[in-house]
Amino acid sequence: xxxxxxxxxxxxxxxxxxxxxxxxxxxxxxxxxxxxxxxxxxxxxxxxxxxxxxxxxxxxxxxxxxxxxxxxxxxxxxxxxxxxxxxxxxxxxxxxxxxxxxxxxxxxxxxxxxxxxxxxxxxxxxxxxxxxxxxxxxxxxxxxxxxxxxxxxxxxxxxxxxxxxxxxxxxxxxxxxxxxxxxxxxxxxxxxxxxxxxxxxxxxxxxxxxxxxxxxxxxxxxxxxxxxxxxxxxxxxxxxxxxxxxxxxxxxxxxxxxxxxxxxxxxxxxxxxxxxxxxxxxxxxxxxxxxxxxx
Numbered sequence: 211x212x213x214x215x216x217x218x219x220x221x222x223x224x225x226x227x228x229x230x231x232x233x234x235x236x237x238x239x240x241x242x243x244x245x246x247x248x249x250x251x252x253x254x255x256x257x258x259x260x261x262x263x264x265x266x267x268x269x270x271x272x273x274x275x276x277x278x279x280x281x282x283x284x285x286x287x288x289x290x291x292x293x294x295x296x297x298x299x300x301x302x303x304x305x306x307x308x309x310x311x312x313x314x315x316x317x318x319x320x321x322x323x324x325x326x327x328x329x330x331x332x333x334x335x336x337x338x339x340x341x342x343x344x345x346x347x348x349x350x351x352x353x354x355x356x357x358x359x360x361x362x363x364x365x366x367x368x369x370x371x372x373x374x375x376x377x378x379x380x381x382x383x384x385x386x387x388x389x390x391x392x393x394x395x396x397x398x399x400x401x402x403x404x405x406x407x408x409x410x411x412x413x414x415x416x417x418x419x420x421x422x423x424x425x426x427x428x429x430x431x432x433x434x435x436x437x438x439x440x441x442x443x444x445x446x447x448x449x450x451x452x453x454x455x456x457x458x459x460x461x462x463x464x465x466x467x468x469x470x471x472x473x474x475x476x477x478x479x480x481x482x483x484x485x486x487x488x489x490x491x492x493x494x495x496x497x498x499x500x501x502x503x504x505x
Contacts, residue, residue: 212275212439226368227272231265238307244314252310260305268298272371280361284427285363285449288419290467291374292454295345296412296461299378302388314441330382344377349415349454358427383489412458419451448458 238260244282245252271277271290272279280287308327326332334340336361351357419426425443432440 212279212437213451217275218280219280222273222278224368224371225270225278225353226369227269227277230372234302235261235265238305238310240315245310246385248313250313252313256305256310256414260302264298264305267292267301268375273299279415280367282361282432283440284446285405285453287357288450289453289457291360291370292349292457293320294371294375295348295378296457298375299382300461302379303382306387308383308387315330340381343411344381345458346411346414348374349412349458352415352450352454353418353422353426354428358429413455416451416453416455416458420448420455421451422447 213400238257242252242257275385276286276290280290307322311323315323351360368412417446423444430443432443440446
């Protein structure tokens, strides 16, 4: 393992990550200011969640040790991308950027935002069936020589620094901002069951990296001048598998809890809506349901 001083003091420049962090910080700040002008008081802990656990943590990963050594070390690169895909988006999502945008925008802007979030692509991304498929598809490419391309090509690495956290945020928003993605309790229950499949699917790439006896990206030697603490290439790959496996599994536990909370709220909301119906409206609803079943 690297010396502690190397872990704490190594800094690199990731222009793409810096640009994304700056844009996100400015947009969130503008949203806070606009919401304040409209009389909306935004909780301080949500602001801190977005800036500290979202943006600051993202910059530490992309511009700190994992960003600097990600080009050479598979485990550093895997740790960076796994965290910015699985962990950073839910933490940033606790800042409720979507709800803040709704609070800050005028009626026309809010309607436009709602149309975007209600579009077919967003509805597809906004359920628990897509996340494990995308995660498995992306991290499955770590089992191919593409892993070296991801690490060694500066352009590709910069694209991933932006695309991976944005995709992770899109997948996390339906959990952290459930009211913006209305679902019936039965649909949420189906998602809740399906997320247990995700526990297995997310682990597949990490397990494959850990158990494979061959260096899958075909780079079997370090470049000249590599530090003495570098592991062997096969051990580097195994460490990458261990980290990906652990992160993919452990992050699902809080998501399951959040989905359970989401299900409880949806169930209470539906129960209140039924309680507000008159006897005539309930009879009409029952007749319509029976008529659909008979067709």
